[in-house]
Amino acid sequence: MDRITAAQVFTRICELGSLSAASRAMGMSRPMISRYLAEMEDWAGTRLLHRSSRKLSLTPAGEQLLSQTQALLQLADGISQVELQQTVAGTLRISCAHFTAQRILNPLLQQFLKQHPALKVEVQISNQNVNLVAERIDLAIRITNELDPNIIARRLGDCRSVLCASPHYLAEYGEPKAPAQLIQHNCLHYSNFSDGIWSFIAPNGELVDTPIQGNLSVNESSILLDAILNHSGIAVLPELDAAPYLNSGALTALLQDYQPQPLGIFGIYRSRIHQPLALRLLLDALRDFLQTSA
Template sequence: MRNSVDTLNAMAIFVRVVERGNFSAVARELQTSQPTISKVLQALETRLGGKLIARSTRKLSLTDEGQRYYNECRIILAAVDAAEHSFQSGREKVAGPLKIGSSVSFGRLQIAPRLPDFLRRYPDVQIDLQLSDQNQDLVSEGLDVTFRIGALNDSGLIARLVGSTHRVTVASPDYLRQYGKPQTPQELGRHNCLMFNLLSSQNLWIYTKDAQRHEVRIKGNAQSNNSEAIRELVLGGLGIALSPVWLFSEDLKAGRVTAILQDYTAESLPIHAVSPANRRQSARVKAFVDYMSRALETAPELKAIK
């Protein structure tokens, strides 16, 4: 029995080394040393009678046998994980490390403010919030769950729809005084429009009115991969933006920006919580996703402007 447990542990370490791409990262995760990880894999290779990893000074790469073994290990470990979860279901404590990913603006404005309440409910959870405006690779970065806004392109993920973000077309009062207020989406073509360039739609803004779809190709002299940078450009009077309501909710209340084209409904964007497909969702991941889903459902700053 002991030998079987040791083999499963070695298989799990092997899979993590492959997914993380180096020994040091796995050693840090497991709070052990790099030589210890190397010894585990060497013992596993000795047991199997062949090389799993072709080591070089620059990177790790799998041998053909290693690739096949990696695929089999993932299946076996997932089955073991599922069996344990089935046995422990309902008894697992919400505790332990939880690594969360998000875009910078959504994470700062929508996730971080809710973490104190979540941690008051679950004080045995330790959160690591990682913010990036690039789509984070969940496996290589060791994320348990990340939040993505917009259409999902990666079908190899476990995704749960946790909300939607309504969008509003905004400009500063100074910009509108100088260049006029567009009355239809088509008139946006004559304005300086500011583009958030990480969405798949990019320069295509889509609206509906009376069940009719309106598409307009926008252009402008500035774009960014960060929502808050777009906000600063709008506040500076540079142009018009189509952005999440939550990004400008306080500015709209204070009159720093004006909502335009309110007779038209801008296309909303889904919000998904996504996790790696080969990793069981722990109780802490489920608790956090459930918590965020309830919070986002009732958040007034995510609702459409009436």
């Protein structure tokens, strides 16, 4: 196992006073924290901590080793600062949905690769959650408001949406004037986010859940866009998809006093420590892009 990481784990356990606190602080599972501590004790050839039901305390050998690990981490931190000035290289593997690749990742990726010509990026298009370790994925980008609390993630921005339909559809079926009237319309929805309910933020800031029904449910926003451009119904679309058609008049924004509940855009990765430099830089670039776009 990585001795630098083991030293970081041991130091955090000593600082925070428990394995559980170190687990939360470092974004590692409790079993992994225990494994690193066991490895440290194997390397040292002695017990480093006294364990009781109430607290942990250092053994004499643990006290001596703690000063050594602190010195080691200071040295490692100095090395990482030098690393920041080195060339970004290697391969970065990314998983994301088609919309995310097209509207969020691709607009900045070409410039990012020009800035770091020694870097190679592999993008896997998937609407499904992936096992980062098994599939050797460095970064998964997901849009959701139901993030698993056990995964390690960084919020990069928000995905805002707009309720819209074509003028032709509205001329034939009428325009809803309140969320409750949506039940009278053919509401085409994104299957990953809607279970017969659309959520809106009302003018007073309250969340309004509105039942809907429709004859099309898909997990790809571009299909919903095509459907409403062909006058098939009403849909909640990402603003990044809908904006050109709203500007041209091909689509009409509806219920503008009611904002569809935004979704979080998250970068999901395996560990908060020892991240590849390319990953850290890309996460920063994605955050800056989304802030600028907003």
